[in-house]
Amino acid sequence: MADEQTKEAKVKITPRGEDFPRWYTDVIAAADLADYSPVKGCMVIKPYGYALWETIQAVLGARIKETGAENAYFPLFIPEEFLRREAEHVEGFSPELAVVTYAGGKELDEKLVVRPTSETIMYDSFSRWIRSYRDLPMMINQWCNVVRWEMRTRLFLRTTEFLWQEGHTAHATHEEAEGKVLEMLEIYREFLQDTMAIPVITGAKSAKEKFAGALQTHTIEALMQDGKALQCGTSHDLGQNFAKAFDITFLDDEGELRHTWQTSWGMTTRLIGALVMVHGDDKGIVIPPQMAHVKVVFVPIWKSDEEKAAVCEAARGLAGEMDVEAKIDDRDLRPAWRYTEWERKGVPVRIEIGPRDLANDQAVVVRRDTGEKTSVAQSELAAKVTETLESIQRAMLDRALAFREANTRDVDSWDEVVALMEGDGGFARVGWCGDEACEDRVQEETKATIRCILGEEPGSSRLCVVCGKDSTHIVMLARAY
Amino acid sequence: MADEQTKEAKVKITPRGEDFPRWYTDVIAAADLADYSPVKGCMVIKPYGYALWETIQAVLGARIKETGAENAYFPLFIPEEFLRREAEHVEGFSPELAVVTYAGGKELDEKLVVRPTSETIMYDSFSRWIRSYRDLPMMINQWCNVVRWEMRTRLFLRTTEFLWQEGHTAHATHEEAEGKVLEMLEIYREFLQDTMAIPVITGAKSAKEKFAGALQTHTIEALMQDGKALQCGTSHDLGQNFAKAFDITFLDDEGELRHTWQTSWGMTTRLIGALVMVHGDDKGIVIPPQMAHVKVVFVPIWKSDEEKAAVCEAARGLAGEMDVEAKIDDRDLRPAWRYTEWERKGVPVRIEIGPRDLANDQAVVVRRDTGEKTSVAQSELAAKVTETLESIQRAMLDRALAFREANTRDVDSWDEVVALMEGDGGFARVGWCGDEACEDRVQEETKATIRCILGEEPGSSRLCVVCGKDSTHIVMLARAY
Numbered sequence: 001m002a003d004e005q006t007k008e009a010k011v012k013i014t015p016r017g018e019d020f021p022r023w024y025t026d027v028i029a030a031a032d033l034a035d036y037s038p039v040k041g042c043m044v045i046k047p048y049g050y051a052l053w054e055t056i057q058a059v060l061g062a063r064i065k066e067t068g069a070e071n072a073y074f075p076l077f078i079p080e081e082f083l084r085r086e087a088e089h090v091e092g093f094s095p096e097l098a099v100v101t102y103a104g105g106k107e108l109d110e111k112l113v114v115r116p117t118s119e120t121i122m123y124d125s126f127s128r129w130i131r132s133y134r135d136l137p138m139m140i141n142q143w144c145n146v147v148r149w150e151m152r153t154r155l156f157l158r159t160t161e162f163l164w165q166e167g168h169t170a171h172a173t174h175e176e177a178e179g180k181v182l183e184m185l186e187i188y189r190e191f192l193q194d195t196m197a198i199p200v201i202t203g204a205k206s207a208k209e210k211f212a213g214a215l216q217t218h219t220i221e222a223l224m225q226d227g228k229a230l231q232c233g234t235s236h237d238l239g240q241n242f243a244k245a246f247d248i249t250f251l252d253d254e255g256e257l258r259h260t261w262q263t264s265w266g267m268t269t270r271l272i273g274a275l276v277m278v279h280g281d282d283k284g285i286v287i288p289p290q291m292a293h294v295k296v297v298f299v300p301i302w303k304s305d306e307e308k309a310a311v312c313e314a315a316r317g318l319a320g321e322m323d324v325e326a327k328i329d330d331r332d333l334r335p336a337w338r339y340t341e342w343e344r345k346g347v348p349v350r351i352e353i354g355p356r357d358l359a360n361d362q363a364v365v366v367r368r369d370t371g372e373k374t375s376v377a378q379s380e381l382a383a384k385v386t387e388t389l390e391s392i393q394r395a396m397l398d399r400a401l402a403f404r405e406a407n408t409r410d411v412d413s414w415d416e417v418v419a420l421m422e423g424d425g426g427f428a429r430v431g432w433c434g435d436e437a438c439e440d441r442v443q444e445e446t447k448a449t450i451r452c453i454l455g456e457e458p459g460s461s462r463l464c465v466v467c468g469k470d471s472t473h474i475v476m477l478a479r480a481y
Numbered sequence: 482m483a484d485e486q487t488k489e490a491k492v493k494i495t496p497r498g499e500d501f502p503r504w505y506t507d508v509i510a511a512a513d514l515a516d517y518s519p520v521k522g523c524m525v526i527k528p529y530g531y532a533l534w535e536t537i538q539a540v541l542g543a544r545i546k547e548t549g550a551e552n553a554y555f556p557l558f559i560p561e562e563f564l565r566r567e568a569e570h571v572e573g574f575s576p577e578l579a580v581v582t583y584a585g586g587k588e589l590d591e592k593l594v595v596r597p598t599s600e601t602i603m604y605d606s607f608s609r610w611i612r613s614y615r616d617l618p619m620m621i622n623q624w625c626n627v628v629r630w631e632m633r634t635r636l637f638l639r640t641t642e643f644l645w646q647e648g649h650t651a652h653a654t655h656e657e658a659e660g661k662v663l664e665m666l667e668i669y670r671e672f673l674q675d676t677m678a679i680p681v682i683t684g685a686k687s688a689k690e691k692f693a694g695a696l697q698t699h700t701i702e703a704l705m706q707d708g709k710a711l712q713c714g715t716s717h718d719l720g721q722n723f724a725k726a727f728d729i730t731f732l733d734d735e736g737e738l739r740h741t742w743q744t745s746w747g748m749t750t751r752l753i754g755a756l757v758m759v760h761g762d763d764k765g766i767v768i769p770p771q772m773a774h775v776k777v778v779f780v781p782i783w784k785s786d787e788e789k790a791a792v793c794e795a796a797r798g799l800a801g802e803m804d805v806e807a808k809i810d811d812r813d814l815r816p817a818w819r820y821t822e823w824e825r826k827g828v829p830v831r832i833e834i835g836p837r838d839l840a841n842d843q844a845v846v847v848r849r850d851t852g853e854k855t856s857v858a859q860s861e862l863a864a865k866v867t868e869t870l871e872s873i874q875r876a877m878l879d880r881a882l883a884f885r886e887a888n889t890r891d892v893d894s895w896d897e898v899v900a901l902m903e904g905d906g907g908f909a910r911v912g913w914c915g916d917e918a919c920e921d922r923v924q925e926e927t928k929a930t931i932r933c934i935l936g937e938e939p940g941s942s943r944l945c946v947v948c949g950k951d952s953t954h955i956v957m958l959a960r961a962y
Contacts, residue, residue: 035606035609035610037555037556037602037605037606038560038563038602038605039556039558039559039560039593039602042556042557042558043556044553044554044555044556044606045553045554045555046553047551047552047553047621050551050552050553050554051551051552053554054552070528070531070532071528071531071532071535072525072526072527072528072531073525073526073531073534073644074518074525074526075518075520075523075524075525075642076523076595076626076628076642077520077523077579077628077642078520079519079520082519094586095585095586096585097584097585098558098581098583098584098585098593099581099582099583099584100579100580100581100582100595101580101581101582101583102579102580102582102592103578103579103580103630104576104577104578104579104630104631104632105575105576105630111583112520112579114557114581114595121518121519121520124518124519125516125518125525128516129516140528144626145557145625145626147557147558149584149585149586150585151585161556161557161558163554
């Protein structure tokens with residue numbers, strides 16, 4: 001038995017309660033998800049982290065295709081002039097742009113922006129592709145990298161370059177476009193809930209927080225264990241803003257030329273950060289079974305070579321009977337270090353099997369989420385594992401939901417908002433008069449923002465938590481990443 | 482019945498014999514594979530073309546994972562200084578670089594190159610990740626976009642930005658690395674042959690044509706219908722060049738510090754161009770069943786609404802019995818225009834079914850590759866379609882192979898080489914003395930290049946086709962894209 005720890009097992013994980021941001025960084029290192037790169041703000045997504053992204057691409061990608069959107073690929077570079085066509089859009093993105101000024105050995109006549117998002121380059125094509133109402137709706141999705149120059153970066157949550165999917169649709173009517181915005185928001189909500197075991201609240205952004213160039217932005221927001229919110233995906237009603245800027249018109253069924261109504265929507269590698277911060281514990285990440293690349297790992301235990309041969313053979317036989325693929329970790333390392341490594345990597349189920357288990361025709365099933373250990377007869381192991389995986393998936397969602405509920409409060413006084421945001425954080429459900437001055441004051445004095453508008457309620461008895469006037473909206477406040 | 486052609490049916494396809502390059506461009510438009518973009522040299526890959534790339538990613542991606550390589554993601558941007566560390570590498574790539582000089586509202590202190598390939602950025606990480614022989618072999622693959630500033634571009638074949646996979650491995654010994662180079666070359670060869678029905682020849686590149694920074698480059702080369710060769714994939718033996726430039730070292734099992742031996746290998750969206758030029762005909766592209774997103778399309782034929790209801794219902798029932806997913810094209814367009822569209826899109830099998838077929842319990846199966854039509858009893862349709870798809874896949878490879886064999890000639894005289902390259906083209910198998918002067922003369926006087934070295938044969942009786950001295954190599958010459 002080699003007396004050497006693996007690199008994952010060597011990382012010391014700071015407890016969450018001591019320093020949450022350090023815990024986050026430690027956990028990513030301990031699970032070997034990602035690494036810093038020599039390029040400012042860019043990260044290297046390592047294989048174990050990239051496998052999570054591949055699961056997101058597979059599951060969410062299939063759901064997006066089911067809505068009728070087709071995948072395509074548009075250029076990385078955007079002529080600077082394109083961005084300028086939509087005034088709000090260029091204003092919103094200008095500070096974050098990376099620009100190619102030099103290529104093929106000489107200065108470029110027209111500078112090229114590295115895409116921060118693809119509305120403009122796609123809609124230039126849309127303006128040529130769309131002629132008649134028969135071409136509508138046009139629904140295109142793209143999986144790609146984008147670049148937004150960020151000052152303060154953090155692995156997965158905010159990086160200069162990130163990976164995402166961006167969907168773009170064009171419709172004949174505003175009503176249909178609005179329907180699409182909400183349809184995609186619901187697909188995002190379901191994906192987070194059913195696959196990532198992350199409960200989210202949905203709603204509209206305030207005018208101040210909406211996407212640059214949109215009429216309205218809808219968002220899904222999740223609550224992290226440190227009481228901060230994380231925006232996990234957005235779906236934008238672009239109205240006719242870009243259709244007018246790029247002259248995207250169609251002949252309707254009465255032969256009249258009209259501008260299209262458009263939407264765009266996206267989710268990013270940030271979701272991996274959400275997974276870490278919603279489910280992780282002081283031992284490392286915890287991956288919901290539906291997201292896990294490695295769902296089950298056998299850790300055989302032995303003292304002699306003969307024992308090793310016997311327990312490994314038994315493990316291989318049992319693994320072969322599983323409904324899911326199981327990994328067998330037969331490395332010559334102490335069992336405790338192998339346990340630690342798979343705990344750090346968040347594998348949902350570990351199965352320990354040693355000579356004594358073999359003698360008793362049993363194995364020990366260990367749940368990653370609770371640490372619970374159960375001895376199981378070998379004949380029942382496959383069924384027990386399937387059941388345990390389902391149970392873990394449900395339990396993780398339930399726990400995350402319970403945490404969010406416990407940390408979502410109806411608040412009616414300004415002092416309480418201030419105290420809450422300086423204390424445990426979480427969501428504060430409050431009344432808002434709709435005035436941007438009140439919104440600004442929230443941010444200035446509590447560092448919280450309006451995460452989303454839950455609904456409008458004209459004539460509500462609730463008052464604006466900031467100014468005390470009648471409220472027109474119920475909104476969720478939180479500090480956020 | 483609407484009297485309107487689809488956009489695909491409207492494109493006029495220039496016959497191959499009249500103007501091959503125009504035929505190529507027409508066919509891409511007629512099949513709706515890609516579109517030019519407003520950014521110089523960049524293309525938009527449209528959904529029908531991107532579906533081909535998704536098949537490549539799925540099939541080749543699975544094969545790459547089976548070799549033990551893991552997917553990861555490295556930054557798009559590379560510090561300029563990294564490229565300079567390997568002298569040949571920077572010399573080879575410098576003329577093609579796109580450079581970000583301005584970002585986040587200010588001039589960058591260090592310019593960032595948009596990756597033309599990722600050796601340097603990946604090996605910087607490798608130098609931190611690799612410590613001991615236990616970390617080897619390290620095998621990483623990445624699917625991403627890369628940028629090489631090209632003067633003369635052509636859809637899929639040569640574009641400023643393209644998509645690819647790039648595999649990078651590090652090994653303890655040169656022997657092991659050499660084995661990996663050939664293993665990946667063989668995986669590429671098999672993929673092209675078995676999935677894309679494209680036969681290829683394999684061999685080493687001459688020193689002049691090898692990858693900038695490699696000891697040796699191996700290549701797979703296919704022959705297009707115009708007699709030109711297309712390099713379809715390469716696998717590089719990097720020796721210790723990059724290991725020394727990036728100080729990638731490991732402690733071997735005797736505790737000695739040594740540099741790793743490395744390989745890299747890649748295939749790109751150019752493969753879609755190969756598919757068009759190997760299999761297409763004057764009616765459009767022809768997609769091998771293994772590559773086809775839509776393998777089977779039903780085109781129901783009717784005159785009245787009642788007939789439409791009946792034939793479409795029958796088509797749906799028959800489609801449900803198929804082993805593969807079948808599309809039903811029930812658009813209100815003349816059958817001839819629907820036929821034309823699916824021919825242009827290269828769908829392997831079309832099934833025509835009209836009222837008379839219904840009365841006779843039959844349907845008509847039409848092969849895209851040969852145009853052959855067969856009436857088939859409905860009870861036998863599913864089996865017939867499965868068999869026909871297999872037959873098409875085989876026949877397409879056989880035809881491509883026969884074409885290549887017919888256009889591969891052993892040539893022993895210089896005049897014959899000149900005449901061949903100015904005439905029908907194809908591969909000329911010739912002796913070469915190994916002298917770069919002779920290689921240069923081939924290129925200058927015939928516009929052909931050494932596509933690959935088939936083998937070394939010291940003491941061969943064959944003479945160098947250029948200078949008439951003893952040859953040391955048998956090589957394939959061809960004009961190439």
